[in-house]
Amino acid sequence: MNALRIEQLTISLPHGVKLCDQLSFTIEPGRVLALMGPSGSGKSSILSWITGTLATEINATGKLWLGDVSLENVPTEKRRLGLMLQQDYLFPHMSVAQNLKFGLQSGDKAEREQKISESLSNAGLAALQNANPATLSGGQRSRVSLLRSLLSEPCALLLDEPFARLDSQLRQQIREFTWDACKELPVLLVTHDKADIPVHADVLELIDHYA
Amino acid sequence: MGSSARSGMDRALRPISVFLDKLITEAVPHTVSSDRALPVLAAIGVVLLFSTPLLIGLTGTIAPAFGLMPELAPGNGFAQLLEDPRFLPALKLTIKTGVIATLLVLLFTVLALVCLHKTAWWRWMLAALPPLLAIPHAALAVGLVFLVAPSGWIVRLFSPWLTSWDRPPSDWVVPDAGGWSLIAGLVMKEAPFLLLAAAAQLPRLNVDALLKIGLTLGYSPARCWSRLILPTMYPRIRLTLFVILAFNLSVVDMALLLGPGNPPTLSVLLLSYVNEPGFRAAASAGALILAVGMAVLFVVVMLLERLIARLANQRRESGHRGHGSGLFRQIGKYLVLALTLCSILTIVALLLWSFTQRWRFPSVLPDTFTSRHWLGRSDLLLDPLLATILFALFSSIATLVAAVVWLEAERLGAVKKIDWLWYVPLFIPQITLLFGWQAASLISATDGLWITVAYAHWVYTLPYVVLILAVAWRELDPNWNNAASVLGAGYWKVLFRIRLPLLIKPVLQAMAVAVAVSVAQYLPTALLGAGRHNTLAIEVVTSFGGVDRRVIATLAVLQSLLPLIVFSLALFIPAAMQQKQRS
Numbered sequence: 122m123n124a125l126r127i128e129q130l131t132i133s134l135p136h137g138v139k140l141c142d143q144l145s146f147t148i149e150p151g152r153v154l155a156l157m158g159p160s161g162s163g164k165s166s167i168l169s170w171i172t173g174t175l176a177t178e179i180n181a182t183g184k185l186w187l188g189d190v191s192l193e194n195v196p197t198e199k200r201r202l203g204l205m206l207q208q209d210y211l212f213p214h215m216s217v218a219q220n221l222k223f224g225l226q227s228g229d230k231a232e233r234e235q236k237i238s239e240s241l242s243n244a245g246l247a248a249l250q251n252a253n254p255a256t257l258s259g260g261q262r263s264r265v266s267l268l269r270s271l272l273s274e275p276c277a278l279l280l281d282e283p284f285a286r287l288d289s290q291l292r293q294q295i296r297e298f299t300w301d302a303c304k305e306l307p308v309l310l311v312t313h314d315k316a317d318i319p320v321h322a323d324v325l326e327l328i329d330h331y332a
Numbered sequence: 333m334g335s336s337a338r339s340g341m342d343r344a345l346r347p348i349s350v351f352l353d354k355l356i357t358e359a360v361p362h363t364v365s366s367d368r369a370l371p372v373l374a375a376i377g378v379v380l381l382f383s384t385p386l387l388i389g390l391t392g393t394i395a396p397a398f399g400l401m402p403e404l405a406p407g408n409g410f411a412q413l414l415e416d417p418r419f420l421p422a423l424k425l426t427i428k429t430g431v432i433a434t435l436l437v438l439l440f441t442v443l444a445l446v447c448l449h450k451t452a453w454w455r456w457m458l459a460a461l462p463p464l465l466a467i468p469h470a471a472l473a474v475g476l477v478f479l480v481a482p483s484g485w486i487v488r489l490f491s492p493w494l495t496s497w498d499r500p501p502s503d504w505v506v507p508d509a510g511g512w513s514l515i516a517g518l519v520m521k522e523a524p525f526l527l528l529a530a531a532a533q534l535p536r537l538n539v540d541a542l543l544k545i546g547l548t549l550g551y552s553p554a555r556c557w558s559r560l561i562l563p564t565m566y567p568r569i570r571l572t573l574f575v576i577l578a579f580n581l582s583v584v585d586m587a588l589l590l591g592p593g594n595p596p597t598l599s600v601l602l603l604s605y606v607n608e609p610g611f612r613a614a615a616s617a618g619a620l621i622l623a624v625g626m627a628v629l630f631v632v633v634m635l636l637e638r639l640i641a642r643l644a645n646q647r648r649e650s651g652h653r654g655h656g657s658g659l660f661r662q663i664g665k666y667l668v669l670a671l672t673l674c675s676i677l678t679i680v681a682l683l684l685w686s687f688t689q690r691w692r693f694p695s696v697l698p699d700t701f702t703s704r705h706w707l708g709r710s711d712l713l714l715d716p717l718l719a720t721i722l723f724a725l726f727s728s729i730a731t732l733v734a735a736v737v738w739l740e741a742e743r744l745g746a747v748k749k750i751d752w753l754w755y756v757p758l759f760i761p762q763i764t765l766l767f768g769w770q771a772a773s774l775i776s777a778t779d780g781l782w783i784t785v786a787y788a789h790w791v792y793t794l795p796y797v798v799l800i801l802a803v804a805w806r807e808l809d810p811n812w813n814n815a816a817s818v819l820g821a822g823y824w825k826v827l828f829r830i831r832l833p834l835l836i837k838p839v840l841q842a843m844a845v846a847v848a849v850s851v852a853q854y855l856p857t858a859l860l861g862a863g864r865h866n867t868l869a870i871e872v873v874t875s876f877g878g879v880d881r882r883v884i885a886t887l888a889v890l891q892s893l894l895p896l897i898v899f900s901l902a903l904f905i906p907a908a909m910q911q912k913q914r915s
Contacts (some may be wrong), residue, residue: 150528170543170548172544172548173547174543174544174547177452190744196547197544197547197548198546198547198549198550198552198553198653199550201428202548203548204544204545204548206544206545208538210541210542210545212542212560213564214563214564217649219645219648220647222648222651223559223631223648223649223651226550226651227650227651227652228651251389253544269549273548273550279548
């Protein structure tokens with residue numbers, strides 16, 4: 122696995138406000154960097170810039186590396202970044218297994234089926250293989266969403282407030298599941314809840330630009 | 333009308349009362365408390381006013397087709413129809429033009445979504461859609477002829493420097509025998525309708541987030557659309573697509589202007605029967621065949637949907653990411669933009685011709701301009717303009733009242749949702765309903781009356797108004813009502829001072845759509861008006877080919893201007909009101 126490196130990132134809104142100025146950081150494999158800050162501080166914009174989906178009207182300059190590979194002109198679909206958002210976005214027209222298959226790279230059918238069964242069993246979701254996502258609980262949905270990201274074999278994982286919609290009891294359970302599942306990847310976590318941050322994480326606090 | 337025709341009609345009308353009885357039983361709860369009696373009665377009134385002409389229309393078409401009204405429609409309609417050598421070619425042409433146009437509309441919509449969404453062109457495209465939708469069919473058809481005819485604007489743009497033509501070529505004619513001009517016109521008119529319906533679904537489907545997820549999972553943008561977004565979007569735009577298919581199969585005014593003459597489309601052939609003595613039974617039989625054919629095509633589309641869904645399901649599981657070819661998206665983008673530009677050019681061409689004094693071939697622009705077609709032909713313009721405005725005014729106000737009555741009754745729990753009913757006139761060919769309605773109006777001696785034509789406009793505009801308004805009406809937070817009620821406001825005060833002002837934007841948009849639909853109505857005015865109500869739609873269609881090109885252009889521009897003005901007002905008034913409130 123390779124480190125995720127950002128150099129001198131500057132993001133400015135159309136009316137001139139700078140969300141971040143010359144921001145640089147590196148996340149080594151197995152490490153978590155927690156990006157904290159109030160709403161509007163630019164956390165999600167940084168994430169969107171990394172994935173290559175930042176709105177065109179927002180100006181951004183900086184360098185992005187995955188190991189020695191520059192991701193600057195690489196389209197989103199070729200960046201090999203896993204993404205989990207606040208909402209799980211399980212595709213409603215696919216079953217749980219189909220959602221996971223959608224994440225898997227193409228290959229031998231039997232092998233793919235086996236991978237799905239194994240990952241569902243490991244996550245304690247074996248019985249839900251053919252379930253409709255609409256019938257799952259919040260915690261089950263979060264786990265399936267994370268599994269889908271991991272099955273696409275990403276080189277880094279980006280988490281945008283992934284626990285915010287869960288109730289407090291479930292939150293702790295899913296946090297543990299998440300940190301356990303992605304312990305070999307560089308992980309960028311965006312949150313405004315300190316309890317979300319694992320003990321081994323580094324923390325970067327952004328300021329409120331409108332304060 | 334003789335007694336046998338009346339007794340035939342009486343027999344035929346019996347199932348209508350049974351149907352209406354069932355409909356009201358479905359819509360109205362079994363027990364109605366006294367405070368809900370008024371909304372229930374008003375809502376039943378709306379349903380009866382709306383569904384009675386539909387049932388009478390259908391019955392008045394079915395009965396003559398099967399020889400049940402021999403005095404009005406003698407002979408065996410089906411036999412007459414099959415004896416006409418034009419019937420089968422007309423049916424084939426109708427299926428060809430209707431199906432191909434609908435497929436192209438769907439293709440245009442998908443291409444626009446996949447290739448333009450998230451580009452700088454997308455906003456431009458969305459801004460161009462409402463004005464394009466507002467242009468009446470007949471006006472667009474005339475503009476298209478001015479654009480693609482051998483002496484049209486496109487040829488002029490490239491002549492003589494590229495084509496070396498000093499005179500209009502004689503290699504092709506518009507309308508062409510294959511029906512391709514008609515297909516082009518239908519695509520230009522209906523594609524904005526489907527694209528607007530699809531664009532309205534994008535925020536509800538969280539398309540931005542789905543694209544983000546799909547892309548970060550490694551799928552190309554086109555694959556994200558085909559595997560994630562389109563499968564969830566299609567069920568939401570399916571009804572609109574069916575409405576478009578129904579329209580494309582049964583259109584009359586555009587087919588008269590852009591369709592071939594021999595054979596014409598089935599609707600045009602049937603319309604010619606109505607004007608021929610002794611062919612009314614054949615006209616009814618043909619209208620029935622058209623409706624049945626349409627139903628069969630709906631079933632075929634539904635079967636195809638299942639097949640495609642099964643194949644798509646298998647492909648989705650393969651994990652193939654796609655190559656993300658930028659070339660495909662570029663080609664798609666330019667195709668969509670070219671078609672949109674053509675639609676805009678048709679209107680520009682109409683506008684230019686309406687101010688032209690002399691425009692020799694191959695000049696790109698008129699040699700001399702004049703305003704005399706506008707100012708000097710008031711004899712030709714004013715009466716149709718006035719007639720059109722009166723019908724549009726009546727339709728927009730009467731449909732708004734009816735829609736509010738129904739939606740309020742629904743909100744109060746006095747009636748249940750019956751959205752399927754409002755779609756009925758959109759799914760049955762106009763010709764199938766109107767032949768019967770015309771027969772009934774002949775029997776009751778109401779044909780040619782202003783109110784009969786206005787009633788038909790009301791029936792054809794009400795579905796759009798109810799369906800547009802229903803979304804906003806049902807979604808408005810009930811706490812607004814509660815907040816006003818606890819302050820002591822009664823029912824009417826809450827309705828007029830709270831609900832309607834809060835919903836002013838959709839209310840005005842629905843009224844603008846009502847005006848646009850009414851202004852474009854050709855067949856109801858032609859069949860029920862008995863030639864006494866010459867609206868702009870009637871004038872544009874009947875003048876085409878026989879009157880000076882510049883005068884037709886003026887009529888078509890005038891017809892387009894009305895909905896455009898009303899749509900602009902519908903945008904401007906709420907914005908002005910908001911500004912006033914802020915200041």
